[in-house]
Amino acid sequence: MKKLATWALAFILLLSFAFPQDTASAQSYALNWTIDDVEVTGNDQPFLFNDKVLIPIEKLFEEVGFKVSKDESGKVHVTNNHLTIDFDAAAGEIKVNGEKANAEFPLTDRNGGNYISTEFLAQLEGFSAKVAADHQSVAIQTNRVLDVPAFLEKAMDANLNSQSANLTIDLEMASSLDEETMKMLMAIQSDDILDPFSSHSISTMSMTDSEGFAFEEVSETYITEDGFFQKMGDTWIKYDDEMAEFMQQITSAQEMLLPQLEELQQKFTTGINIYEYDDVYVMTQSLTTDELKEMLKEASSLFSELLPVMGTEEVSIEVIATEAEEIEEVTLENEVTEEVTAEEAKEETVVEAVDDETTTEENTNEATEEEAVIDEVIFEEGDFDAIFDSLGLQLEEFYFVSNYDKETLFPLDLSGNAHITMAMGEDSFSMKMILSGAFSNFNAVEEIKVPEEVIQNAITMEEYFEQLEAEFEAEFEYEAE
Numbered sequence: 001m002k003k004l005a006t007w008a009l010a011f012i013l014l015l016s017f018a019f020p021q022d023t024a025s026a027q028s029y030a031l032n033w034t035i036d037d038v039e040v041t042g043n044d045q046p047f048l049f050n051d052k053v054l055i056p057i058e059k060l061f062e063e064v065g066f067k068v069s070k071d072e073s074g075k076v077h078v079t080n081n082h083l084t085i086d087f088d089a090a091a092g093e094i095k096v097n098g099e100k101a102n103a104e105f106p107l108t109d110r111n112g113g114n115y116i117s118t119e120f121l122a123q124l125e126g127f128s129a130k131v132a133a134d135h136q137s138v139a140i141q142t143n144r145v146l147d148v149p150a151f152l153e154k155a156m157d158a159n160l161n162s163q164s165a166n167l168t169i170d171l172e173m174a175s176s177l178d179e180e181t182m183k184m185l186m187a188i189q190s191d192d193i194l195d196p197f198s199s200h201s202i203s204t205m206s207m208t209d210s211e212g213f214a215f216e217e218v219s220e221t222y223i224t225e226d227g228f229f230q231k232m233g234d235t236w237i238k239y240d241d242e243m244a245e246f247m248q249q250i251t252s253a254q255e256m257l258l259p260q261l262e263e264l265q266q267k268f269t270t271g272i273n274i275y276e277y278d279d280v281y282v283m284t285q286s287l288t289t290d291e292l293k294e295m296l297k298e299a300s301s302l303f304s305e306l307l308p309v310m311g312t313e314e315v316s317i318e319v320i321a322t323e324a325e326e327i328e329e330v331t332l333e334n335e336v337t338e339e340v341t342a343e344e345a346k347e348e349t350v351v352e353a354v355d356d357e358t359t360t361e362e363n364t365n366e367a368t369e370e371e372a373v374i375d376e377v378i379f380e381e382g383d384f385d386a387i388f389d390s391l392g393l394q395l396e397e398f399y400f401v402s403n404y405d406k407e408t409l410f411p412l413d414l415s416g417n418a419h420i421t422m423a424m425g426e427d428s429f430s431m432k433m434i435l436s437g438a439f440s441n442f443n444a445v446e447e448i449k450v451p452e453e454v455i456q457n458a459i460t461m462e463e464y465f466e467q468l469e470a471e472f473e474a475e476f477e478y479e480a481e
Contacts, residue, residue: 032137035063036144044113046138053131053138054107054115057087064142065273065284067399076114080275081401081415082282083125087114096124126275145274145281152269158409162193162445167414167437176428181210191445198224198448222450229450229458235467238458280403280412287398293388392423400435413438 030045031053044059061068061078069077076087086095087105094101094116103120118129118138126143145151169186190201199221206216220231228239271286287295400416415436422429459467 031131031135033140034137035060035140036142036146037139046115048135049108052107053118053129053135055118055121055129055138055140057114057116059113060121060140061085064144065271065286067284067286074114080273080282080284081403082275082277082280085124087116089114094120126277143276145276148269148272148274151274151281152272155404155409155411160408160410160442161195162191162441162443163410163439164441164445165190165192165437165439167435170434172430172432174430176426179210183208191441191448193445193448196225200448222448222454224448224450226450226455229454232464235464236454236458237461237464238455239461276406279406281406281409283402283404285398285400285402285416287395289393289395292395292398293385293393390424392421392428394421394423395419396421408442410442411439 030047033040033046033055040059040063042059044056046053046055048054057076057078058068058070066078066080066083071077074089078085078087084097088094089106092105094103094105101120101123103116103123105116106114107117108115118131121127121129121140128141130139130141132138165188167186167188167190169184169188171184171186172181173184174181184205184207186203186205188201188203190199192199200223202218202220204216204218206214208214218231222229227241228243230237230239271288271291273284275282275284395418397417397419400414400418402414403412404410405412413436416434418433418435420431
């Protein structure tokens with residue numbers, strides 16, 4: 001029996017060598033790979049496994065500019081807003097734009113990551129994959145526009161003179177200094193004409209703090225050749241002609257700086273990816289902390305060029321200063337009235353008040369000295385690195401997506417998320433923003449006119465301040481009674 005078993009084993013071994021072997025299926029090894037003819041390096045590499053070339057999911061979609069996220073269960077979500085894919089290893093399924101795909105998943109979880117086959121990748125819109133004949137490399141091609149600066153320049157030159165916009169900005173700000181969180185939601189609807197510039201907008205702003213205090217304000221604005229009108233509460237205000245001219249100057253300055261702004265955008269194209277689909281271009285943009293700092297440095301020099309234009313009419317600056325002084329005068333008068341009313345109560349604690357005032361003055365002097373140092377750094381030395389370091393500025397998240405009409409290159413919509421944090425000593429600040437918006441009525445906003453009733457009923461800023469003062473005095477007298 002023992003001898004028979006030995007012969008049987010020998011026969012099996014002989015048969016195994018008698019048939020041709022597929023060496024590829026018997027091996028598992030890493031492959032070199034390229035995406036749009038650019039070599040991809042790093043630890044996450046494609047590899048051959050059971051006759052299939054497998055591509056690392058997260059590495060692939062990060063390289064092509066998709067937003068990649070992974071939850072605690074291991075589910076991987078990748079998207080550029082046009083194409084969205086969910087890889088759920090626990091459920092053993094893949095969903096493409098919400099529809100379950102006919103594909104086996106996961107094929108493997110080698111090195112703690114998930115992979116997809118080149119066959120599945122080739123089924124996705126905008127992707128193709130070709131494995132070399134020697135099975136040593138794989139070339140992946142996408143539908144990305146490779147010359148990003150040329151596309152941006154072309155989009156800037158699009159024949160767009162008017163449009164309507166509907167934007168929503170959702171902000172959440174938190175500070176460790178006062179341990180408060182504030183949420184603000186802004187909804188803005190506008191019609192805009194670029195040349196000659198005119199605009200009509202309605203904005204709604206609602207705020208809620210951590211103590212439950214809620215506040216909502218609706219504002220409406222017209223900027224036309226008739227002037228600059230803004231609605232505050234139920235009152236229409238017409239700003240001085242100098243202020244309207246000042247707004248026009250800002251627009252002119254922006255037009256003058258447009259070539260430089262285009263150049264600035266083209267300098268920071270590392271995080272920009274543009275995908276070409278049947279009827280739209282999809283542009284995604286991500287930004288790192290270092291890129292944000294460099295962009296702010298570059299932008300500061302451009303904004304400095306804006307100042308001479310803004311200052312060409314001294315009266316424009318004086319208008320702003322005058323209005324600020326008027327607001328301050330109203331505030332000071334109100335404060336004086338309150339102080340007179342509370343004078344008797346303060347007499348008993350005058351010594352403590354003097355001490356507090358001395359301490360406050362010392363703190364104010366110290367703060368002024370610190371501000372002077374900061375101003376010197378910003379405006380004289382331009383040491384932005386020191387400023388950023390002192391602020392502890394970090395860009396935790398930045399990912400925005402825009403869709404462009406393929407024929408006209410007009411922007412159709414915009415959406416994105418940003419999260420910025422700052423830390424100064426033991427104090428920290430966080431701001432999260434969610435932005436969404438849609439654009440329409442391209443070159444169809446023919447004229448923006450201020451309604452006659454607005455023109456007739458609008459009061460000046462000076463009259464508005466007098467009205468506020470009268471209302472305050474009336475309220476104070478009522479409370480005193």
